[in-house]
Amino acid sequence: MDFRKLLTGKNLLISVVLIALLFLTAGYFLFRRPPRVEMAKYVPASALAVIEVGNLSDLLDGLTSTKAWQELAPLLGLSGQLKQLGSGIDLMSRSGFGPDEVVIAGRAQYAIVVTGIEAGTQATDEGVSLNVKPRFALLIETHASAEKTTKIANERASIIANRIFGDGVTEESQNYEGVRLLIFRNAEGNRELIAAASGNVLLIANHDSAIKSCLDTLANRAANLTTDETLKTHRRQVDGDAPIFAYVTKTGIERLAQLAPALFATRFTTNPDSIEAVVSLFGHLSKQTAEGFFYSLQFNDGDVVEKYFTALRPQLAASLAQPMKATTGAGFAFLKLIPNDVKDCTIFKIEEIGALPENLLKQLSPNFDVVAALAFREFVINFRKQLGVEANDTLGAALGNEIALVKVNDPEPTMMLIRVKDRNAIRTAMTRYLSTGGASVSKTQYDGVEINLSSNDDGRAAAFIGDTLILATQPQIQRCVDTQSQKTSAATNQHVKHTLEIAPQQASIIAYEPDAAQTGAMMLAISKLTRVTDGSSEILERPEVKEALNRLPYAASFTIFRETGIYTESHSAAGIFKRFGG
Numbered sequence: 001m002d003f004r005k006l007l008t009g010k011n012l013l014i015s016v017v018l019i020a021l022l023f024l025t026a027g028y029f030l031f032r033r034p035p036r037v038e039m040a041k042y043v044p045a046s047a048l049a050v051i052e053v054g055n056l057s058d059l060l061d062g063l064t065s066t067k068a069w070q071e072l073a074p075l076l077g078l079s080g081q082l083k084q085l086g087s088g089i090d091l092m093s094r095s096g097f098g099p100d101e102v103v104i105a106g107r108a109q110y111a112i113v114v115t116g117i118e119a120g121t122q123a124t125d126e127g128v129s130l131n132v133k134p135r136f137a138l139l140i141e142t143h144a145s146a147e148k149t150t151k152i153a154n155e156r157a158s159i160i161a162n163r164i165f166g167d168g169v170t171e172e173s174q175n176y177e178g179v180r181l182l183i184f185r186n187a188e189g190n191r192e193l194i195a196a197a198s199g200n201v202l203l204i205a206n207h208d209s210a211i212k213s214c215l216d217t218l219a220n221r222a223a224n225l226t227t228d229e230t231l232k233t234h235r236r237q238v239d240g241d242a243p244i245f246a247y248v249t250k251t252g253i254e255r256l257a258q259l260a261p262a263l264f265a266t267r268f269t270t271n272p273d274s275i276e277a278v279v280s281l282f283g284h285l286s287k288q289t290a291e292g293f294f295y296s297l298q299f300n301d302g303d304v305v306e307k308y309f310t311a312l313r314p315q316l317a318a319s320l321a322q323p324m325k326a327t328t329g330a331g332f333a334f335l336k337l338i339p340n341d342v343k344d345c346t347i348f349k350i351e352e353i354g355a356l357p358e359n360l361l362k363q364l365s366p367n368f369d370v371v372a373a374l375a376f377r378e379f380v381i382n383f384r385k386q387l388g389v390e391a392n393d394t395l396g397a398a399l400g401n402e403i404a405l406v407k408v409n410d411p412e413p414t415m416m417l418i419r420v421k422d423r424n425a426i427r428t429a430m431t432r433y434l435s436t437g438g439a440s441v442s443k444t445q446y447d448g449v450e451i452n453l454s455s456n457d458d459g460r461a462a463a464f465i466g467d468t469l470i471l472a473t474q475p476q477i478q479r480c481v482d483t484q485s486q487k488t489s490a491a492t493n494q495h496v497k498h499t500l501e502i503a504p505q506q507a508s509i510i511a512y513e514p515d516a517a518q519t520g521a522m523m524l525a526i527s528k529l530t531r532v533t534d535g536s537s538e539i540l541e542r543p544e545v546k547e548a549l550n551r552l553p554y555a556a557s558f559t560i561f562r563e564t565g566i567y568t569e570s571h572s573a574a575g576i577f578k579r580f581g582g
Contacts, residue, residue: 034143036241039111040231042139042201044213045223048117048252052245053110059243062299068573070302071548072523076539077532104152107143112136114252115210119259132259137205137214150197157182157195160204164193179215181208225249230292230311237567238307242296244576253290288368289316291565297575303553304575308568316367317565323359324561326508327351327401332500334404334417334468335491337480343407344513345490354399398425400467408476413458415472415480423464430462433471444474447481499556502571509559516549518578525580 036054043050053059063069069078116135142149161169161184168187173180182195194205198218205211216222225231231247239245248256291311298305312320330349338345350356357380365373400419407414420426434441434454442453451463451474459473465484470477483489490496499512520540528535539545555572572578 034107036109037141038226039109039139039141040225040228042141042214042218043111043113043225044115044217045225045227046213046251047113047115047225047249048134048255049114049246049248050225051112054241054243054245055106055109057106062243062304063577065299065302066304066573066575067302067552068519068523068578071551071573072520072545075542075545075548076523076527078523078527078530104140104142104144104148109141109143111139111141113139113210113214115213116207117255117259135205135207135210137203137210139214140202140204142200142202144200146197146199149200149202153182153195153197153202157193157204158184160195161193165191176212176215177219177221181211183208228292234292234294234309234311234564237309237311237564238294238296240296240298242298242307244295244297246295248293250291253293289313302573303571304573304577306570306572306575308570309565311565313367314564316364317561318563319363319367320360320566321561321563323350323352323356323363324508325351326506326560327353328505330402332402332491333466334402334419335496336484336487336489337417337465337468337470338404338406338490339408339479339483340488340490340493341514342490343409344511345407345496346405346509346511348403348405348509349401350508351401353401353403354395354397358394395426395429398422408479412476413460413473415470415476418469418471420464420467420469423469426469430469430471434460434462436460446478447485449477449481451477495554499554502556503558504560504569506560507558508561510556511559512554512556515555515572515574515578516552519552519572519574520545520549522574522578522580 039052040050064073072078114134114136118133118135119131142152158169158171161171165184165186170185170187170189172183174183175181176196179196179198184193184195185191192206192208194203194208194211196203196211196215198215201218203211203214205214213222217224225247228249230250235245235247289312291313294307294309294311296307298307311317327349332347352359361377361380365376368376398421400421402419404417405414406417430452431441434452434456436454437456439454439456442455444451444453449463449465451461453474454460461472461474461477463470463477465480470480472480495514496512499510503510524533524535524537524539527533527539533539540549552573553571555570557568557570559566559568561567
């Protein structure tokens with residue numbers, strides 16, 4: 001047989017194609033990722049909350065594709081570093097070639113499970129503080145063999161414990177239902193870290209009850225979270241294979257509701273009547289409203305997109321959606337009065353917003369028990385009184401459908417801007433608002449605008465500018481007047497315009513805030529961590545860095561009231577990652 005003839009022409013072409021297919025097939029099986037597993041099956045059904053991270057390399061790739069990274073990384077010397085790290089981890093995790101820890105880290109799926117919360121008060125020089133300590137376990141689906149997973153637990157747990165606790169760490173081991181627990185305690189003996197391996201799942205916890213409940217679930221001795229109907233029904237509201245997903249169960253919400261009074265008491269020291277009303281309302285209503293809370297983080301076209309969904313009882317959600325329905329054709333005319341550089345702004349565009357408190361009371365009260373209904377009624381009455389509105393007053397026809405709450409800066413109180421249809425109809429309420437606590441009311445003029453001044457200690461004032469009523473302080477109102485005349489308002493701000501352009505029509509609440517400072521601090525922290533800068537804040541004052549920060553979009557959020565619950569979507573340059581900038 002003449003092999004040279006067989007390897008010519010068509011036969012040669014077929015041979016090349018077959019060899020290529022062979023390599024492609026081998027490459028597919030060699031470099032494909034392990035299929036994702038449903039982490040909920042590892043989570044106890046009794047858990048309070050769970051946070052899932054799908055893949056570290058995807059997370060790094062998404063972070064390095066954000067507008068924050070694209071604008072600032074080259075200026076800070078970060079360009080390509082983390083992206084290359086993510087690509088390297090991904091390659092090693094797909095091929096399996098590399099240190100076991102790196103391969104596992106790239107392949108792994110992660111879940112932080114909160115199984116309980118310890119809470120207690122402690123007296124300090126500044127008053128009573130609340131100490132909250134969650135009991136949690138980190139579950140790592142290694143997608144590796146049980147032998148490798150056990151080896152990692154045995155070899156690396158002590159290193160982690162020493163880095164967390166420092167010198168004086170003690171170690172012991174226990175057996176729990178055939179699983180070896182490695183227990184590490186700090187020198188004082190009041191903190192512990194527990195590690196274990198169960199099959200291909202690595203577990204690290206801060207309390208024995210947390211790790212044991214997870215081990216029971218893994219061994220099918222206890223139910224897992226896949227039986228949670230709320231999770232099954234509503235996860236799709238926020239999650240489309242998101243890199244980060246979180247879920248707070250109904251039990252978790254109820255536990256947080258139990259802590260709410262203490263949280264309020266330790267964080268607020270003024271206006272005790274209002275605090276008591278809010279605490280009472282929150283404590284009674286939370287158990288009768290929310291079925292679960294969902295969160296996800298995704299990357300889209302350079303933005304970090306975060307989605308929040310509070311699942312409500314169906315009848316309650318439907319009752320809430322009607323009075324909170326978004327108005328159409330909002331003009332946002334009051335933007336010309338809002339300074340360009342405020343800390344944040346929240347705009348409500350709701351049909352019949354003037355009658356909103358009454359409508360909410362009418363629609364929602366039948367869904368609560370007597371105690372919760374009374375607490376809600378008292379809250380609405382107190383809220384109306386704070387605005388000078390008595391029980392028999394109806395302002396629905398006098399107000400437009402838009403209200404803005406504006407925080408200029410931290411020391412100053414929040415301004416309220418209200419679209420008005422009939423000035424005369426709300427003058428009485430405005431006078432009551434200014435006269436709170438027996439205060440006297442006077443008038444002054446500023447650039448043709450009449451400002452009504454209260455003698456109240458909080459410096460409250462009110463003024464009509466066009467069809468907008470402003471409730472603020474005198475200096476704030478004067479600044480609004482100047483802002484309109486100088487044409488340097490939020491209405492001319494490109495970032496604000498972009499926010500309104502991308503806002504869904506059905507959004508009842510639109511909020512925006514400049515977050516360049518936080519985003520810059522985050523990027524600076526990364527540059528210090530990777531040792532390309534010393535982390536000096538002066539770096540952010542460089543002209544080219546400040547220009548890059550100014551190009552970043554504002555953080556914007558949009559809230560929609562659905563028939564199933566409350567949905568909020570947030571777009572920003574860095575998302576939750578900016579919280580790590582300090």
